Amino acid sequence: xxxxxxxxxxxxxxxxxxxxxxxxxxxxxxxxxxxxxxxxxxxxxxxxxxxxxxxxxxxxxxxxxxxxxxxxxxxxxxxxxxxxx
Amino acid sequence: xxxxxxxxxxxxxxxxxxxxxxxxxxxxxxxxxxxxxxxxxxxxxxxxxxxxxxxxxxxxxxxxxxxxxxxxxxxxxxxxxxxxxxxxxxxxxxxxxxxxxxxxxxxxxxxxxxxxxxxxxxxxxxxxxxxxxxxxxxxxxxxxxxxxxxxxxxxxxxxxxxxxxxxxxxxxxxxxxxxxxxxxxxxxxxxxxxxxxxxxxxxxxxxxxxxxxxxxxxxxxxxxxxxxxxxxxxxxxxxxxxxxxxxxxxxxxxxxxxxxxxxxxxxxxxxxxxxxxxxxxxxxxxxxxxxxxxxxxxxxxxx
Numbered sequence: 001x002x003x004x005x006x007x008x009x010x011x012x013x014x015x016x017x018x019x020x021x022x023x024x025x026x027x028x029x030x031x032x033x034x035x036x037x038x039x040x041x042x043x044x045x046x047x048x049x050x051x052x053x054x055x056x057x058x059x060x061x062x063x064x065x066x067x068x069x070x071x072x073x074x075x076x077x078x079x080x081x082x083x084x085x
Numbered sequence: 086x087x088x089x090x091x092x093x094x095x096x097x098x099x100x101x102x103x104x105x106x107x108x109x110x111x112x113x114x115x116x117x118x119x120x121x122x123x124x125x126x127x128x129x130x131x132x133x134x135x136x137x138x139x140x141x142x143x144x145x146x147x148x149x150x151x152x153x154x155x156x157x158x159x160x161x162x163x164x165x166x167x168x169x170x171x172x173x174x175x176x177x178x179x180x181x182x183x184x185x186x187x188x189x190x191x192x193x194x195x196x197x198x199x200x201x202x203x204x205x206x207x208x209x210x211x212x213x214x215x216x217x218x219x220x221x222x223x224x225x226x227x228x229x230x231x232x233x234x235x236x237x238x239x240x241x242x243x244x245x246x247x248x249x250x251x252x253x254x255x256x257x258x259x260x261x262x263x264x265x266x267x268x269x270x271x272x273x274x275x276x277x278x279x280x281x282x283x284x285x286x287x288x289x290x291x292x293x294x295x296x297x298x299x300x301x302x303x304x305x306x307x308x309x310x311x312x313x314x315x316x317x318x319x320x321x322x323x324x325x326x327x328x329x330x331x332x333x334x335x336x337x338x339x340x341x342x343x344x345x346x347x348x349x350x351x352x353x354x355x356x357x358x359x360x361x362x363x364x365x366x367x368x369x370x371x372x373x374x375x376x377x378x379x380x381x382x383x384x385x386x387x388x
Contacts (some may be wrong), residue, residue: 008192041265062268
């Protein structure tokens with residue numbers, strides 16, 4: 001899980017071009033949207049693509065989205081439970 | 086062009102009037118020629134909006150003065166004409182709810198049909214110039230469903246009528262949700278081979294925008310539709326539905342493509358292409374610019 005968390009942090013930084021951040025700057029339990037990392041709702045598109053391309057998860061329910069992308073940790077837990085690659 | 090967070094809340098636009106008024110208008114338009122209702126609107130409604138609600142008039146007046154360089158009298162005349170044309174397109178929407186038919190000439194139908202019959206999902210981006218809502222009655226997509234991201238208009242009558250008119254054409258309405266579920270839904274829509282229809286000239290939901298050159302000055306366009314197309318590497322098409330006469334419209338289908346030189350399309354490149362196409366259409370139909378707010382939001386450029 002620790003490795004996945006670190007990998008995921010780097011993938012989020014790369015996908016969203018968060019050039020000012022390093023993986024160490026990201027608290028895995030901090031909210032991704034609003035407070036915390038301060039992402040905008042449209043940034044969810046890039047997170048969806050991470051799940052699809054990197055982990056082969058293609059069937060996310062729109063209603064689940066906010067819970068999945070609550071934090072890096074919730075993303076990682078979802079990936080661990082649903083990844084196909 | 087720049088990608089920036091957006092802090093201001095933009096005017097969203099709603100349809101005035103009470104639900105019973107909307108129902109009565111639909112009923113009347115089912116029986117009376119639209120020209121009669123246009124005349125009533127020209128005499129009683131348009132002057133009310135020009136004289137009584139000056140904000141919209143002033144925005145349009147400045148638009149014609151500064152974006153088009155019109156003189157004072159010509160800008161006044163066009164601002165009045167704009168209000169008249171806006172009344173007409175609103176009446177036309179209600180007329181369709183009442184069963185009226187309009188005729189359409191389509192420029193670029195082959196492009197649209199190619200996308201509509203293809204396997205790939207795509208993004209359909211539109212503006213508040215002309216009467217986009219009427220595109221749904223002419224441009225068909227028998228193999229796909231179209232999901233239209235809309236403002237939740239205050240009137241349930243309008244929403245109910247839109248839903249009933251759109252449903253047989255495979256059109257579903259999607260509203261911005263605080264839980265961002267609309268983002269996931271629209272992403273799935275494009276991935277699964279369907280159509281996401283999103284306004285390209287209003288910043289709502291996401292606060293991010295891109296700054297593009299438009300009518301001679303930098304203006305803010307929403308990032309959402311262009312980023313969706315870029316991230317999904319999906320085709321994106323701009324649709325403009327412009328009123329030509331009392332009973333006819335011309336639909337412009339413009340395929341956006343920044344993938345020349347072997348590069349992947351970028352949201353910024355797509356947004357600028359949309360802005361360029363919008364400018365072309367607005368210059369051809371200047372009185373059909375229906376964004377009643379300061380589109381440029383930039384004190385320095387004066388527009």
